[in-house]
Amino acid sequence: MSPLPPFDPALFTSEGDRAALRTVLRHHWAACRDRTLALFDRITASHFCPQLHSDYSPLGWHLGHLGWTEELWILQQCAGEKPLDPTLNRLFAADSLPKAERQNLPDRGWILDYLAEVRSRVLAYLDRAPVDQQVRLWVWLLQHESQHNETVAFLHRLATGLPPLPATALPSPDFDSVIIPAGTVVVGCDRIETQDNERPAQRVWVDGFECDRFPVTQGQYHEFIAADGYQNPDHWSAAGWQWRTTHAITQPLHWQPDPTGQHHPVCGISYYEAEAYAHFVGKRLPTEWEWEKAAGSNGSGETLWPYPWGEDPPQPHHSNFDTQIGHTTAVNAYPQGQSKTGCWDLLGNVWEWTATPFAPYPGFEAYPYRGYSAAYFDGQHQVMRGGSWATRPWGLRNSFRNWYQPWVREIFVGVRLVRSL
Structure with missing residues (x-):
């Protein structure tokens, strides 16, 4: 296009x-x-x-x-x-x-x-x-x-159903993490295209943290399945375990265990599954402000970039979005889309769950009608960030907030993990 x-x-x-x-x-x-x-x-x-x-x-x-x-x-x-x-x-x-x-x-x-x-x-x-x-x-x-x-x-x-994932000649991703230093940043955005729930922009303090360079892949998540993670209540919250047992969940919804997809992001997991996997590996989900800082920090000052790579609107060489591919891609497929902090695959491919309940920012004003976002400020929805391979360019930016209930997994959603310093 x-x-x-x-x-x-x-x-x-x-x-x-x-x-x-x-x-x-x-x-x-x-x-x-x-x-x-x-x-x-x-x-x-x-x-x-x-x-x-x-x-x-x-x-x-x-x-x-x-x-x-x-x-x-x-x-x-x-x-x-x-x-x-x-x-x-x-x-x-x-x-x-x-x-x-x-x-x-x-x-x-x-x-x-x-x-x-x-x-x-x-x-x-x-x-x-x-x-x-x-x-x-x-x-x-x-x-x-x-x-x-x-x-x-x-x-x-x-x-x-899902199409078979094509083989890729890309090398294995370097599954390390990056250090995001503590500091004040401006989160949210007041640009004309932003939704009411992204406004107003505000200065917040974010403690330093260690962030995974890539979202969790299918190969990594397979270790959780193979270790009977779905059968071990120790990894799950009480609500998550009740949901898992009630619905007999044993794997992600969009699960494609073929080895060709091992470096693709895990896709179709609920917040509960993301939370359980994080416990399994000794990490946690990021807050949405941690996620936004990892995605938008330009290395100087408090202002965040609107996109991981800078100010330019998304183009096909930046990430997998706009149904241009038709499925997920390997998490290391877009080197030109990485952030200044060294994180890859932040926009497009799969949405990423955060630990933050969906709530209004201070000074929130509903637009274009009172219930557009406000109806979901109910404490029952979690914020997701980043976009998926099906996200159109008009909804692809660091500040965009998506929200779903924690048991929802029909969407193209995965997770990226962090660890406190």
């Missing part, structure tokens, strides 16, 4: 060039929608309407929801237009029908026509929109579509 033009911060001010900003937004919106349509081109009719997992909506619902959300925020809220079809609110609103009742969908062709009609009207409005005042919303919608893309990707993979 061709590189995306960068968002120039100068365009996000009231003095910015509206025409230039419209051009950039058009390019990004077209690129994001192209990815959505390409993703759904691979989804057969047998997988479009059924609910593939009890915790998630049908794949086809996500497609309709994208059009409905775009219509709601741009055409209705910004342009002041009336709904194209008020009955769609009940079907495609996120807080309407229970997920199990979302299977009675219009056919794919109708939903695609609806998306095209909404997009046509949105682009017509863009020509006259005060985009310098609305740009945060337009960029939020890019990320909204991107996040639904990733949900569709992992649900589709659950239904179709």
Whole structure:
């Protein structure tokens, strides 16, 4: 896929060039929608309407929801237009029908026509929109579509199974660790693309710690399985052991024990499994601020880089993201993506669990509606960092916070471990 033009911060001010900003937004919106349509081109009719997992909506619902959300925020809220079809609110609103009742969908062709009609009207409005005042919303919608893309990707993979991992000629990773010195850093971010839960940026003190250079690989995790780690309650928290025994869990969800994948990151583990493995090897999960410091420290001052490699937006040589590969890669496949601290594979490939419960930063302000993040500040969700091979570029940055309940493992998620100094 061709590189995306960068968002120039100068365009996000009231003095910015509206025409230039419209051009950039058009390019990004077209690129994001192209990815959505390409993703759904691979989804057969047998997988479009059924609910593939009890915790998630049908794949086809996500497609309709994208059009409905775009219509709601741009055409209705910004342009002041009336709904194209008020009955769609009940079907495609996120807080309407229970997920199990979302299977009675219009056919794919109708939903695609609806998306095209909404997009046509949105682009017509863009020509006259005060985009310098609305740009945060337009960029939020890019990320909204991107996040639904990733949900569709992992649900589709659950239904179709994992492809065999190709052999790699890469040498074995150097499984050592790096020392991250103590100090104050600015975590979070106030850039226009950041979500409400990433804001406001704040200065925090982070104690020194030792961080694994790579995320935990399948080869490393296999040692836990071979040592009967799933049968030994000593490694597990009380909640984790209850979950493991109740569901008879004996290995990661996306487990591919073939030797060709031994240097790929372990993928499809719950927070409970990550925690148990950490106990097995005598380490712990990082806090999210430890993770962010390891990813973004540039070696000078308190300011963190937005990406491990610096200021430049993600490109294919940096990491495995945007479904460009279609599966995980070896953790040492992207030397140009490593951080200044010496950590590899921080963005893309697999998400990484942290020890931090999902909670608001001091000074949090909900956007674009009160429940977007705040509904999950319930003490029952853990923060994940980093992104996966299916994460779109609009959601790939050091400060991005993903969140799931500790038993969830359908997503493409692994772990990187640390040790206190």
